[in-house]
Amino acid sequence: METIKASSLKSKELVTNDLKEILELVNDGKEGYQAAAEATDTAELQAIFSRLAGERIVYAAELKEHIALHDEDAGNEHGGILGDLHRAWLTVKQTFSSKDDHAILVAITTGERAAIEKYDECIADYADHADHLKLLTEQRDGIKAALTEIERLIVQYAK
Secondary structure, X not given: OHHHHHHHHHHHHHHHHHHHHHHHHHHHHHHHHHHHHHHOOOHHHHHHXXXXXXXXXXHHHHHHHHHHHOOOOOOOOOOOOOOHHHOHHHHHHXXXXXXXXXXXXXXXXXXXXXXXXXXXHHHHOOOOOXXXXXXXXXXXXXXXXXXXHHHHHHHHOOO
């Protein structure tokens, strides 16, 4: 009986850790899009980046609700602090100093692909993530749609 309890606890902890990792990526995305909106002088891109940052704010709130369902505190209003040098969105933010719209758009795809990869990993583990599979799928699809939009803009802003 104790073994079953321990494995359930471990599973709960792993699920919560997955959600917190996704929350960090979502917050990194929010901060990345906010930085991108400030880095460009193009009104169309400012509006798109601001809208996508707003989507990430909603995603973060939804994830926090699901983390709370597991009796945990998300405690994350910003992107990750540990291992920032390895985070995709950090690279994105560094590119913004160039004010080059095409380079900014290309850099954003790196962060979005990293987020989709983490979502896909959690979705593939559907047994442990069953109680929030719908949320993860919807958010991943939203990020995929954003990536498609960014890729379209890359073509539009190619030099």
